[in-house]
Amino acid sequence: xxxxxxxxxxxxxxxxxxxxxxxxxxxxxxxxxxxxxxxxxxxxxxxxxxxxxxxxxxxxxxxxxxxxxxxxxxxxxxxxxxxxxxxxxxxxxxxxxxxxxxxxxxxxxxxxxxxxxxxxxxxxxxxxxxxxxxxxxxxxxxxxxxxxxxxxxxxxxxxxxxxxxxxxxxxxxxxxxxxxxxxxxxxxxxxxxxxxxxxxxxxxxxxxxxxxxxxxxxxxxxxxxxxxxxxxxxxxxxxxxxxxxxxxxxxxxxxxxxxxxxxxxxxxxxxxxxxxxxxxxxxxxxxxxxxxxxxxxxxxxxxxxxxxxxxxxxxxxxxxxxxxxxxxxxxxxxxxxxxxxxxxxxxxxxxxxxxxxxxxxxxxxxxxxxxxxxxxxxxxxxxxxxxxxxxxxxxxxxxxxxxxxxxxxxxxxxxxxxxxxxxxxxxxxxxxxxxxxxxxxxxxxxxxxxxxxxxxxxxxxxxxxxxxxxxxxxxxxxxxxxxxxxxxxxxxxxxxxxxxxxxxxxxxxxxxxxxxxxxxxxxxxxxxxxxxxxxxxxxxxxxxxxxxxxxxxxxxxxxxxxxxxxxxxxxxxxxxxxxxxxxxxxxxxxxxxx
Amino acid sequence: xxxxxxxxxxxxxxxxxxxxxxxxxxxxxxxxxxxxxxxxxxxxxxxxxxxxxxxxxxxxxxxxxxxxxxxxxxxxxxxxxxxxxxxxxxxxxxxxxxxxxxxxxxxxxxxxxxxxxxxxxxxxxxxxxxxxxxxxxxxxxxxxxxxxxxxxxxxxxxxxxxxxxxxxxxxxxxxxxxxxxxxxxxxxxxxxxxxxxxxxxxxxxxxxxxxxxxxxxxxxxxxxxxxxxxxxxxxxxxxxxxxxxxxxxxxxxxxxxxxxxxxxxxxxxxxxxxxxxxxxxxxxxxxxxxxxxxxxxxxxxxxxxxxxxxx
Numbered sequence: 001x002x003x004x005x006x007x008x009x010x011x012x013x014x015x016x017x018x019x020x021x022x023x024x025x026x027x028x029x030x031x032x033x034x035x036x037x038x039x040x041x042x043x044x045x046x047x048x049x050x051x052x053x054x055x056x057x058x059x060x061x062x063x064x065x066x067x068x069x070x071x072x073x074x075x076x077x078x079x080x081x082x083x084x085x086x087x088x089x090x091x092x093x094x095x096x097x098x099x100x101x102x103x104x105x106x107x108x109x110x111x112x113x114x115x116x117x118x119x120x121x122x123x124x125x126x127x128x129x130x131x132x133x134x135x136x137x138x139x140x141x142x143x144x145x146x147x148x149x150x151x152x153x154x155x156x157x158x159x160x161x162x163x164x165x166x167x168x169x170x171x172x173x174x175x176x177x178x179x180x181x182x183x184x185x186x187x188x189x190x191x192x193x194x195x196x197x198x199x200x201x202x203x204x205x206x207x208x209x210x211x212x213x214x215x216x217x218x219x220x221x222x223x224x225x226x227x228x229x230x231x232x233x234x235x236x237x238x239x240x241x242x243x244x245x246x247x248x249x250x251x252x253x254x255x256x257x258x259x260x261x262x263x264x265x266x267x268x269x270x271x272x273x274x275x276x277x278x279x280x281x282x283x284x285x286x287x288x289x290x291x292x293x294x295x296x297x298x299x300x301x302x303x304x305x306x307x308x309x310x311x312x313x314x315x316x317x318x319x320x321x322x323x324x325x326x327x328x329x330x331x332x333x334x335x336x337x338x339x340x341x342x343x344x345x346x347x348x349x350x351x352x353x354x355x356x357x358x359x360x361x362x363x364x365x366x367x368x369x370x371x372x373x374x375x376x377x378x379x380x381x382x383x384x385x386x387x388x389x390x391x392x393x394x395x396x397x398x399x400x401x402x403x404x405x406x407x408x409x410x411x412x413x414x415x416x417x418x419x420x421x422x423x424x425x426x427x428x429x430x431x432x433x434x435x436x437x438x439x440x441x442x443x444x445x446x447x448x449x450x451x452x453x454x455x456x457x458x459x460x461x462x463x464x465x466x467x468x469x470x471x472x473x474x475x476x477x478x479x480x481x482x483x484x485x486x487x488x489x490x491x492x493x494x495x496x497x498x499x500x501x502x503x504x505x506x507x508x509x510x511x512x513x514x515x516x517x518x519x520x521x522x523x524x525x526x527x528x529x530x531x532x533x534x535x536x537x538x539x540x541x542x543x544x545x546x547x548x549x550x551x552x553x554x555x556x557x558x559x560x561x562x563x564x565x566x567x568x569x570x571x572x573x574x575x576x577x578x579x580x581x582x583x584x585x586x587x588x589x590x591x592x593x594x
Numbered sequence: 595x596x597x598x599x600x601x602x603x604x605x606x607x608x609x610x611x612x613x614x615x616x617x618x619x620x621x622x623x624x625x626x627x628x629x630x631x632x633x634x635x636x637x638x639x640x641x642x643x644x645x646x647x648x649x650x651x652x653x654x655x656x657x658x659x660x661x662x663x664x665x666x667x668x669x670x671x672x673x674x675x676x677x678x679x680x681x682x683x684x685x686x687x688x689x690x691x692x693x694x695x696x697x698x699x700x701x702x703x704x705x706x707x708x709x710x711x712x713x714x715x716x717x718x719x720x721x722x723x724x725x726x727x728x729x730x731x732x733x734x735x736x737x738x739x740x741x742x743x744x745x746x747x748x749x750x751x752x753x754x755x756x757x758x759x760x761x762x763x764x765x766x767x768x769x770x771x772x773x774x775x776x777x778x779x780x781x782x783x784x785x786x787x788x789x790x791x792x793x794x795x796x797x798x799x800x801x802x803x804x805x806x807x808x809x810x811x812x813x814x815x816x817x818x819x820x821x822x823x824x825x826x827x828x829x830x831x832x833x834x835x836x837x838x839x840x841x842x843x844x845x846x847x848x849x850x851x852x853x854x855x856x857x858x859x860x861x862x863x864x865x866x867x868x869x870x871x872x873x874x875x876x877x878x879x880x881x882x883x884x885x886x887x888x889x890x891x892x893x894x895x896x897x898x899x900x901x902x903x904x905x
Contacts, residue, residue: 029832029833029834029835030834030835030836030837030844031830031834031835031836031837032704032836032837032839033704033825033828033836033837033838033839034700034701034702034704034711034794034796034822034825034839034840035701035794035796035797035838035839035840036836036837036838036841036843036844036845037796037864038857038860038861038864039836039845039847039857040845041860042847042853042856042857042860043845043846043847055832
């Protein structure tokens, strides 16, 4: 409780005055008698007078209470807990792979979520909270006031562990954005200490650390990769590391296309590592490695890699005329290209990739799509009549950054307005050249230009652009994703659950494409996340946030109930003072009735 | 409703103006009379016994006939035997002058309602006055303080009862009084009679002197000592200032149990001293608390103290 007018409390000085008045009143309590004749004699007989004391009468207590209530009311008290400076709590929850460790029961993340739930449910009226997932790309999961507690808790329960170290600096930078301007912020980081953080950082508001997990031992597969040898065969490489403090003895098992082909005993000292490599038989599609036994982190005890094998990618090219795109597609390894006309196209045609050149059907297939030189009369994307001839192109996406665009010139390019579902991957100034995105849960790439109307087919950039586009649209052999990453396209998880494009990949294992012709390995391979040892918290400087002290308080002022209470006390005092009159009146009535 | 009486002033506080006696009570009073001393000298029309012997039908003695004696009282049998005229003498009944003196000093203005001392004194004066009038006595009533006051009487007829009640109702609290001076001024010019002093006696500095001023055989003095219950049993408590109602000065005192016990002890000693002095001087003394009902407590009490007689 605070006071808006503390100087009003000076009126509390009236309390001793009230007490003094009562003392004086007691001294002047005079009794009239017919004569002092006998009383004087008693006084002369040295009747001992007791020292005067403050009479603790009910009337005195009522007067003191009345004065105190009015004095406190003059101070204009109000409850600080519901003032405008309500607290804003930012819960930053680490969801990296190490949070799946089971040294906390049932896991570090579960313990962190329980703590976060406790904090959320203890929000006071007027408080607000925000939930930030501390991952490689921190995001605001939910935010709201105490009234939105159910939403916050529901979003909290959806968090799952998996992913590389979180970016604490990024999380700290977005935390103030969740609060009202000049609101007091308290940032609570719930983590096991495994995150990327600068040596020093500054945060606006107060900061509190809640660490989970003990210094647990862990053995992890920290590398699983395949490479093609000069003779055309493939070789598999694996590395196992012991990040614990005790020696371990386990077994590394290698499976190729579901059959165990090797079992390597492992003995590792604390901090030790061991490597293996195996030649792979031709046509191997899937290789996986796993560690026997169990430890605190089960996610990194297994790893897999999709090798591709001999399966070919079915490409359906829909074009009404010859196009250099066909030549570029056929040049891609493993592509089996089938060319049809637009009239022959059916949306239900089985294909891993459908390429439309100069045409966009009314109904797109449920497969990755490449659209080349979209016409104006279609509904997929808005194509203007304006024709441009851009000269210099530049990549906005890392996937297309390796392409040398400088020698490429375009003659005629219609202006395309990028839709909301697409990003501009390559552009020339403000002219989009390549768009990427997700449409109906399928990846789609749009080449705004017609390669035949440029010098692109004669440049090295053309097959590179085609390969980059294919990599954007299709799961590639040897592609590996870390758990916690976003799905590049619709996938089916190892447990059969359908994962929409952009959703989080929370499980490790082999994901199948929606068409069933491709696979993608999702692993928890991360040196940093495999180390479950506790790490010191980074040095983060807390900068006091300028709170809105000059704002008009919105908290409930208490002077009104205090004045009402004072009024009630006054009535009580009046009734008490006149109780003798009431008694006399009652006696008179009784006599009158008699 | 309760609040209607809350703002009303306490009308019963202070002295009431009306002095009313119940008619049945007055009839019962008529059966009583003041127990006047035989030694008093009064008229021949009363009901009080007298030591004077006059020719009368009831025989008690003889004396020689003298001129102008009533021949009805000549004892002819004694004349036959003694051949001398003797007149039969008998004890005569007389009326006595009754003087009711009511103290109306400030100290009598104490208490509330029916227990107000002056009000109680007025009721007592009216009752005793009516009793005197009904007995054929010459009644004189005076309410005294330091100054001269109107006097009722002398009256000797019940017809004056209404005037007496009116006079009693007109008595209001006065100033400081000196009983000694009042008694002296009252008794000096008068031949004698019964003097009933109704007072709280707080203004009496020398009770023996008062008794000497109205001593037998010329006077028969009755001291009716009126005290309020709170004078007999003070209910005050704690550190207080006690104010004298007559003088206005005050003293500071701690009214604890010990002090109140000393007060009661000293009051009883004072009353006892007055009673002893009255017995020694042939006066009558009665201490009356104003919470005593007049008819059911005071009249029987006065009969017990032989101030009244009759049934």
